[in-house]
Structures are given as structure tokens and as C-alpha cells.
Amino acid sequence: MGASAHSTPRLPRPSPTRGTQSRCSTRKADGLTIQCTALTIGRHTTGGGASTGYHSGTAFMVYDWLRQRSFDVVHFPDWQGHGYFSLLAKHLGTDFARTTMCCMVHGPLYWARTSNEQGLDTLEDIETDFLERGSIRTAELLISPSHYLINWIVNQTWEVPEIDGAIRTQPYILPHEAKRVVAKVNAESSAPPLQPWARTKVWEFCFFGRLEVRKGIVLFADAIDALLAWNRTHPQEAGLAEAIAVTFLGSDRNTILGAPSRQYIARRAVRWGPAVTASILTDKDSAQALAYLKQPGRLALMPSLVENSPLSILELMGAEIPFLASTAGGIPELIHQDFRAEVLFEPRAEDLVQKLVAALRRGAVVAAPHYDMDEVERSWVDFHAAEAAKHAAVQNAVGAEEDGGAFRAPSGGCSSDDSLRVCRAPIGNATFTTSVVVTASRGGAALQVSVESVLQQQEADGAPARGQLIVVCTAAGAGPEASLGTQLANRWADAGGVWLNAKRGATLAEARNSALESVTGDLVLFLDAGCMLEAFALKTLLGVYRQTGAAAVSSFAKAYQEPVPSGTTAAGLAATAGAEKWFQVYLGSSSPIGVFRNAFGGPVVLFSTAALRDMGGFRPLPNGYDHWELLARFSLKELRHEVVPQVLAWVPASAMSGVAVHEFKKNQQWRELMRPYAEAKQAGFPGAHWRTAQSVDSALRLLGAAFKVDLLANPGALMDWLAGGAPSAPVEAP
Numbered sequence: 001m002g003a004s005a006h007s008t009p010r011l012p013r014p015s016p017t018r019g020t021q022s023r024c025s026t027r028k029a030d031g032l033t034i035q036c037t038a039l040t041i042g043r044h045t046t047g048g049g050a051s052t053g054y055h056s057g058t059a060f061m062v063y064d065w066l067r068q069r070s071f072d073v074v075h076f077p078d079w080q081g082h083g084y085f086s087l088l089a090k091h092l093g094t095d096f097a098r099t100t101m102c103c104m105v106h107g108p109l110y111w112a113r114t115s116n117e118q119g120l121d122t123l124e125d126i127e128t129d130f131l132e133r134g135s136i137r138t139a140e141l142l143i144s145p146s147h148y149l150i151n152w153i154v155n156q157t158w159e160v161p162e163i164d165g166a167i168r169t170q171p172y173i174l175p176h177e178a179k180r181v182v183a184k185v186n187a188e189s190s191a192p193p194l195q196p197w198a199r200t201k202v203w204e205f206c207f208f209g210r211l212e213v214r215k216g217i218v219l220f221a222d223a224i225d226a227l228l229a230w231n232r233t234h235p236q237e238a239g240l241a242e243a244i245a246v247t248f249l250g251s252d253r254n255t256i257l258g259a260p261s262r263q264y265i266a267r268r269a270v271r272w273g274p275a276v277t278a279s280i281l282t283d284k285d286s287a288q289a290l291a292y293l294k295q296p297g298r299l300a301l302m303p304s305l306v307e308n309s310p311l312s313i314l315e316l317m318g319a320e321i322p323f324l325a326s327t328a329g330g331i332p333e334l335i336h337q338d339f340r341a342e343v344l345f346e347p348r349a350e351d352l353v354q355k356l357v358a359a360l361r362r363g364a365v366v367a368a369p370h371y372d373m374d375e376v377e378r379s380w381v382d383f384h385a386a387e388a389a390k391h392a393a394v395q396n397a398v399g400a401e402e403d404g405g406a407f408r409a410p411s412g413g414c415s416s417d418d419s420l421r422v423c424r425a426p427i428g429n430a431t432f433t434t435s436v437v438v439t440a441s442r443g444g445a446a447l448q449v450s451v452e453s454v455l456q457q458q459e460a461d462g463a464p465a466r467g468q469l470i471v472v473c474t475a476a477g478a479g480p481e482a483s484l485g486t487q488l489a490n491r492w493a494d495a496g497g498v499w500l501n502a503k504r505g506a507t508l509a510e511a512r513n514s515a516l517e518s519v520t521g522d523l524v525l526f527l528d529a530g531c532m533l534e535a536f537a538l539k540t541l542l543g544v545y546r547q548t549g550a551a552a553v554s555s556f557a558k559a560y561q562e563p564v565p566s567g568t569t570a571a572g573l574a575a576t577a578g579a580e581k582w583f584q585v586y587l588g589s590s591s592p593i594g595v596f597r598n599a600f601g602g603p604v605v606l607f608s609t610a611a612l613r614d615m616g617g618f619r620p621l622p623n624g625y626d627h628w629e630l631l632a633r634f635s636l637k638e639l640r641h642e643v644v645p646q647v648l649a650w651v652p653a654s655a656m657s658g659v660a661v662h663e664f665k666k667n668q669q670w671r672e673l674m675r676p677y678a679e680a681k682q683a684g685f686p687g688a689h690w691r692t693a694q695s696v697d698s699a700l701r702l703l704g705a706a707f708k709v710d711l712l713a714n715p716g717a718l719m720d721w722l723a724g725g726a727p728s729a730p731v732e733a734p
Helices: 054-066 084-092 109-115 123-138 147-155 176-188 217-232 261-270 286-293 311-318 337-343 349-362 373-398 444-455 481-491 508-518 537-548 570-574 609-614 625-636 668-682 690-707 717-722
Strands: 002-004 026-029 032-035 073-077 100-104 141-144 167-169 202-208 244-249 276-281 297-302 323-326 425-427 430-432 434-440 468-473 498-502 523-528 552-560 580-584 605-608 641-652
Touching: 054 084, 054 123, 073 084, 073 373, 084 100, 084 123, 084 537, 084 641, 100 123, 109 123, 123 690, 141 147, 147 167, 176 286, 176 311, 202 217, 202 286, 202 349, 217 261, 217 349, 244 286, 261 276, 286 297, 286 311, 297 311, 311 323, 323 337, 323 349, 434 444, 434 508, 434 537, 444 468, 444 523, 468 508, 508 523, 508 609, 523 537, 523 609, 537 552, 537 605, 537 641, 552 570, 552 625, 570 641, 605 609, 625 641, 625 668, 625 690, 668 690, 668 717
Parallel strands: 073 100, 100 141, 141 167, 202 244, 202 297, 244 276, 297 323, 434 468, 434 523, 468 498, 552 641
Antiparallel strands: 002 073, 026 032, 425 430, 523 605, 552 580, 552 605
């Protein structure tokens, strides 16, 4: 994360150990104070033993830190999605009204894995993929150093910002550390300075990059095989490719075609015989690697199969080191067009061999960059100065009001002559009405605190919120309807907006669905007895709907231990030491993660009434699991569900859903939770985009591996497995 008002150098990045703080430093560069801030990252657990992932927890801690401060511009990398909740808050209109929120896209996990012919192998991978895609979707400005990666994202049909000018291609600044390294290498080198087009004799080919498939190491080894074969078939140039050296310069912490990289290289080098001196150098830092490559006779090779905008290309040109590179990704965009034909090749072994032969015959050249890196840096400084001036102008116009936690969009007001006195708020040129449903399997304090929290809701102008209120009581025997009705008639501006129903012995799902039949609002907020809304909850949820038109809007929640004394409020719980049992972070529409835990949201959710009715309402699962299952159906149908990254409700611990992995399949509730996935899979994911099917398949593959069963064998495999009974033994978490 980088936050700044005037510049955007590559910031020094803390490397926190999970659950601990990292060391911090503050330094000044070019008149800019750069501060590295350590965050203690916690895991936020659910009652069933499942937990949010590390990266979700990190993303929340980053957001929580940022929203207490003010910056003109904030930059996040797409990597690991740690900016997701901050970017989401700006996208939803709940925070950062006077901050420009940027996502700097450089290499998402899915891009890197598919480039290395790998998949998403763990639950953390699946969650990271969701956070990275979400960061790209919600960015105010999506900035890439290359056209290539933006095109890749669009071709993958990922969601991207839709506002004109929100997607930009802008080269990154050459980091000051890289400048220092290049200057040091040039100053300490004994080799004479080389200007662009200067040719130098070559006898050592140096693979430069991580020793992995994506960087083209197999292609490189194939090209050396082909070069030696060429040498044997061209006696007229005998000796041209004899007594050459081949060096592998890079990290060896990867596998290549199933073998450790060193082992793979050693196996390939055996074929080359004594005529080729092969070596592997993995212990050099950036300065040492560049110093090695700068020695006479060495040619750096970057035969990447997939690449974005590698800094190493700029370092090679800055250090006046001859190189050859593939045309993969954004590499050509970094090199001056006059040099591209000379130093670039298509990522095929036969094309690289031609370049190697040409280098042996004529020598290699030093190329020049396409961009003036000093001008690139000036353009970034100008960008930040313009953003700072823009936000200062807004600040001067509206006063020194601080950004708050509540939604700040204009209020639509309430119609006093409406028989239900429902609030109306604009969405574009339209209006919408709202209903609130409170379901109660008991009366007493739990119902009282929930209804009280509804009564305390305020609109943006501070006036009490008024809409249709439905209370459904399912408790056996005499219910609280009479006393509650008197109370509401006295406190509600128009008692005609209050509906009191008794559904004795009904399940919560039946009670909710019964209320749904009576709902008159375009939107309906459900909460159960014991749930308490923060005073600005309804205003915020409605504001997000106004901003996005989502079919469902939910929020984070805090769980508390019952019983709750009469008269308790959300504010009172927040001020009571020990009241919070745990804190729950949700992700929103995250269907693949929903296979393993409720990452969606709940149990306080604002729904589009039409969408909820089309979905068939709630299914009969225990409290907590019912929202999980319903929101899974929303996600699998690709109905938009947004989650507000703030706590808008306090919820009894018993109403929070969670299933530990060792309970999978033998837990009947979890089997019902999987039914929407089985139905969608069997039907071919009707109405869903192929990317949804692809991501869910990744999760099912992971789940199947844990249970040693192929859940992708055929469209009905998951349904058959769910019907087949419990596994013989529990499994470890994916």
C-alpha cells in the first residue's frame, strides 16, 4: 500500500509475520515523507470454527487503518488483494469521498498460476483470487504499466471499472533502489561504457530470471539443444557454437515439469556434453546479478512465455547490458521501437536459436528504452499534484467535515401522504420503497432490542426512518403482539405501516416467507429477534443500494453472547467490555469460498424484494445456515451482492453460521448448504457466466481432493456424493 499526496515512488514494503507486527521506518525522499506502518493482523473467526483467511483479515486491517486517516491518493497492488475492502468502500460510496483509490495491476495470482500451467490449489489461493478480482472490479482507477495485462484481464471477462477514464496505462516509476543499483554497477564496472547499438562479442548465454516454466526455462534449454544441433549441421561455420558457456541466473525455489528446478537443469545439461560449461547461480542479489551480466562476453536471455512489464528489462538497459527477450506480454512496450527487431524474438525455440546464432556471428547490442524514465516520474508527480488540488478544492467548498462511517449520499426524504408512510430514495431518476421484517421465535428482551434498533434508524438528514415494519412471532402460546402493537402505535408516525403476524410453531424460514408475501417495499431488510442494528445501518444499506442497484446488500457483524438485558442497544454493547464474542468479516458474492464457509454475509441483509421472490425465498435450514444457503443461490445465479465493510449489526452468537472442515458431509446442514452447488452443477450453471462455473469447479476439486473423491467426474457427481452418506473418517482442512 502506498499513500501520498505528491509522488508515487515504489514504497519500501513491510514484511509482517502473520499475526505479528513488522519493523517500521520513516524516511524522506524527494521532499516526500514515506512511512511504513505495521499492522497486527488477526484472524476473524466464526462460531463453527471456520475463519476468514489471512488475506481477508489483512485487507480489513488495512481498511480500518486508512479510514481513520486522510490521504489524497492511495495506491494498492492487485497482489493478494489487501486493498479490497478499502477499494470496495470507495466503490460503494461509504468512505474515502475525498481520496482517489488506485489499484496498480501487475500480476494477479490466477494470471501467474495459469502462466506456469498451475491451478488454484488451496482455499487461500481461491480467496486470494477473489480478493484480487474484487480489487480490480472496484478500483476507482485501474492502472497498468502495460496494455497487455489490461487486455488479458478484459479477455478473461473479469469485471473492470465501467466509468470512462477509470482504466489507464502508465509505466511505473523506476524505483530509487533500482536506480541506485544500476548507478553502482556502472560506477564499479571495469568494462568500458556501451552506447545503444554498440555491439559486443558473445560466448556466454545467461538465462536471467526465476527458474520456472513461465520465465521460459524449458524453451531456453530446448534452444540450447537446437543450437548445438545447428552447429553439427553447419560445418562451414565450425566452431561458432563450440566451447560456449550457459549460466542460469535466478531463484531456484520452483519446480519445472514436476522436478525441482536444479534437478531439471542438471538433467538437461547432461545432453550438452563437455563442449558446454553449464552453471547455476542462485545466490546473487540484484546488484550482484547485474554486475555479473555486465562482464564482457555475456548475453542476458529473458525467454519468458508470459510477462507483464518486467523491471529487469529496464535495469538491463540502464546498466548497458546486452540482452535478448521474448515478445511476451508487455516486454515490447518497454523497448524503443528501433531496437525491437534486433533484441526481441517470438517465444519459440526456433526463433531464439536464430537470435543466438546471430549474436555469435555479429555480437549483441545494447538497446534503449521506449520511455524517458525521468519524464515518467514527472508525470506521476503531476498526477498526484492534480489529485491533491482537486481534493483541496472540494474540501474548501464543503468545509472541514471529516469523512464518517455512514453513507453520505443525498436523502430522498419521506412522503407524508403515503398510507404506509414509506421512505423513498432516488436511484437514478427512479424511487424505491423499503420494508423491514423482524422474525421472532420468542418475545421478551430479544424481540424488544431488535424492534428498538429499528425504531432508532435515521435517514441522512437525521430524521427517523419510516417504512413498512412487519413483525412475525412464531413462539407458542401468547405472544407479545398486543404490548408491542401499543408501543409501535405510540412511536411509529403512522401505525398503518406496522404489520403484526402470529405464525405459531413455524420455522424461521416459514415466518420469513410468510412476511415476504405481505411486503410492499421494493426492498426488504430481514433481521431476527436479538439482532441489533447500528443507528446508521439502514441508511448505509439503502445508500449502497442507491449506488449499486445490488440484489442484496449486507455488512460485517459482531457476535455477542446471550442473554441480552432489556434496553440494550448496539451502541451499549460496543461500549461494554467483553460483550463482543467475535467479529465476522464477510466477502460478499464469493461462491467458490462458500463451499467451505459462509463468506457471503448475514444474518442481516437488505434484499431486492423482486429478486428474493424470484429466488423462492428462504429454505428451511437452522438460523444462520439459511442466509448462507440463500446467498449461495444468489451468487450462483450471479445476482449482485455487495457487502459493506463495516459492522452494521450485532448478532447473537447462536445465529452465526459456521461449519468446521471435520464436520463436512456428516453435518446435515452442510449437506443442505451444498445443494445449490449440486443443483447448479447438474444444470450446467444456468444464468451464470463461465467464470463462475470455473471458480466453483476449483473449489469442488479442492473439496474432492480432501475426501479422495472426484466431484467433477460428471455434472451429477456432487449430487450423488451428497446423497451417499457420511465419509468414513474426517479430513484435514484444504
